[in-house]
Amino acid sequence: MSERTVVAVVGAGITGLSLGYHLARAGVPHVVLEAEGRPGGVIRSDRVEGHLVEWGPQRTRLTIAMQQLVAELGLGPRVLTAPSGLPLYVYRAGRLREVPFSVGQFLRSDIVSFWAKLRAAAEPLTAPARDDESVADYFIRKLGRHVYENIAGPLYGGLYASDPAEMVVGLSLRHLLREVGVERSLLATLLRRGGAVDPPPACSFIDGMEELPRALYESDRANVVLEAPVLGLEASGRGWRVESESRTVEADRVILTTPARAAARLLAEAAPTAAAAIRRLHYNPLAVVHLRAHTELVGLGYQVSLAERLATRGVTFNDSLFDREGVYTAYLGGSRAPEVVGWSDTEIGTVAVREFQQVTAYEARPLWVEREAMPAWDASWAALIGISLPPGLRIAANWESRPGLPGRLAQAKRLAEECAREAGGHRPVSA
Numbered sequence: 001m002s003e004r005t006v007v008a009v010v011g012a013g014i015t016g017l018s019l020g021y022h023l024a025r026a027g028v029p030h031v032v033l034e035a036e037g038r039p040g041g042v043i044r045s046d047r048v049e050g051h052l053v054e055w056g057p058q059r060t061r062l063t064i065a066m067q068q069l070v071a072e073l074g075l076g077p078r079v080l081t082a083p084s085g086l087p088l089y090v091y092r093a094g095r096l097r098e099v100p101f102s103v104g105q106f107l108r109s110d111i112v113s114f115w116a117k118l119r120a121a122a123e124p125l126t127a128p129a130r131d132d133e134s135v136a137d138y139f140i141r142k143l144g145r146h147v148y149e150n151i152a153g154p155l156y157g158g159l160y161a162s163d164p165a166e167m168v169v170g171l172s173l174r175h176l177l178r179e180v181g182v183e184r185s186l187l188a189t190l191l192r193r194g195g196a197v198d199p200p201p202a203c204s205f206i207d208g209m210e211e212l213p214r215a216l217y218e219s220d221r222a223n224v225v226l227e228a229p230v231l232g233l234e235a236s237g238r239g240w241r242v243e244s245e246s247r248t249v250e251a252d253r254v255i256l257t258t259p260a261r262a263a264a265r266l267l268a269e270a271a272p273t274a275a276a277a278i279r280r281l282h283y284n285p286l287a288v289v290h291l292r293a294h295t296e297l298v299g300l301g302y303q304v305s306l307a308e309r310l311a312t313r314g315v316t317f318n319d320s321l322f323d324r325e326g327v328y329t330a331y332l333g334g335s336r337a338p339e340v341v342g343w344s345d346t347e348i349g350t351v352a353v354r355e356f357q358q359v360t361a362y363e364a365r366p367l368w369v370e371r372e373a374m375p376a377w378d379a380s381w382a383a384l385i386g387i388s389l390p391p392g393l394r395i396a397a398n399w400e401s402r403p404g405l406p407g408r409l410a411q412a413k414r415l416a417e418e419c420a421r422e423a424g425g426h427r428p429v430s431a
């Protein structure tokens with residue numbers, strides 16, 4: 001026996017759950033099928049020895065859209081906002097150095113030498129970004145090698161645990177440049193915006209990031225099926241038959257929000273060319289180590305200069321971000337040291353502690369070690385150019401458009417609006 005619906009969403013991470021949330025508000029019949037027994041995907045908050053820890057994102061940005069969603073879900077009183085002005089650091093040549101977020105701070109900072117600053121000042125004279133150059137080449141050409149290795153490279157590569165030398169402007173950075181309005185010059189854009197970068201504050205929730213997907217799940221619980229791994233898709237009439245372990249759904253539209261590997265498996269029959277392309281995408285393996293330490297450190301955390309040879313890519317100071325007493329989260333590995341995830345938990349913990357002490361001079365002990373993977377957004381993304389899917393099948397995923405949480409929420413809302421328009425006669429999506 002199969003049930004009929006208008007939209008079937010595969011995966012109940014933040015993308016699938018927010019699709020469900022907006023479809024419900026628009027009155028579009030839908031079902032969200034999730035393989036695991038818990039909603040949230042990579043957003044997972046936990047307690048280890050009584051300490052709140054995050055396996056996925058440690059925080060998001062309190063953008064206007066996020067504020068609106070949080071208010072609608074009644075999560076307002078649960079929000080924790082990081083203190084304003086917390087510094088971010090880069091570890092270089094034996095100590096932590098503050099990352100400048102304005103032209104004035106850059107001129108005063110010791111993150112690069114006087115000569116490197118002078119070289120960066122010539123940036124407006126350099127040519128605009130080319131789609132076929134690597135992200136590393138772009139930053140070096142624009143800002144010079146030192147600013148690349150110590151500021152632009154660790155901050156941009158760190159978002160994906162990727163090496164900017166393996167990323168291509170047209171496949172990743174171009175989206176960001178467009179979003180922040182950079183045409184030719186980074187510096188000219190910065191000066192037009194008042195000479196400073198001022199993103200919305202970092203935020204989380206009292207019981208961690210997982211409160212957000214939990215609240216989305218509760219708001220659409222009747223339509224979200226857990227422990228229902230989708231096994232296959234098959235064209236059926238003008239729509240699709242979605243086979244999961246526990247039920248079969250006939251839907252006009254299917255939206256895949258799963259990681260690339262799972263999407264490729266599901267598309268193998270329905271769209272074999274697209275499936276083969278998606279299978280070529282690289283993910284960066286990452287070890288996440290929660291550390292316990294008593295320190296005087298104040299800040300968002302640090303990234304490691306690309307000139308340093310550490311297994312650690314960066315550390316988040318959960319302690320000062322959201323008062324998570326004594327908790328620090330270290331990220332090791334990524335594309336520059338992928339072998340790390342093959343080490344034992346003890347080895348990973350030992351290296352994380354040793355490098356934390358090298359960087360901060362504080363002793364720490366590991367609380368827990370986990371392994372994660374992030375879409376690399378590197379040169380392998382060329383595989384996606386020109387792929388197409390049969391009518392009624394869509395992808396909305398962190399490997400297909402912006403991976404950050406604000407980007408995931410925005411795409412889900414847009415797509416739900418589109419489904420509501422196509423389904424016709426339903427209420428508009430208001431949030």
Ligand SMILES: Cc1cc2nc3c(=O)[nH]c(=O)nc-3n(C[C@H](O)[C@H](O)[C@H](O)COP(=O)(O)OP(=O)(O)OC[C@H]3O[C@@H](n4cnc5c(N)ncnc54)[C@H](O)[C@@H]3O)c2cc1C
Binds near residue numbers: 036055061228
């Ligand atoms: C370690 C880490 C740190 C991050 N840090 C940040 C950060 O600080 N800020 C930020 O904004 N973003 C961050 N991100 C990125 C952001 O968290 C993710 O891009 C986003 O949460 C992905 O959500 P999603 O719903 O698109 O995918 P996922 O969370 O991957 O959800 C996909 C869902 O599909 C399910 N699924 C898979 N196969 C099937 C199947 N066959 N049938 C049914 N269901 C299936 C999975 O079980 C999963 O629940 C981080 C990501 C990671 C991994």
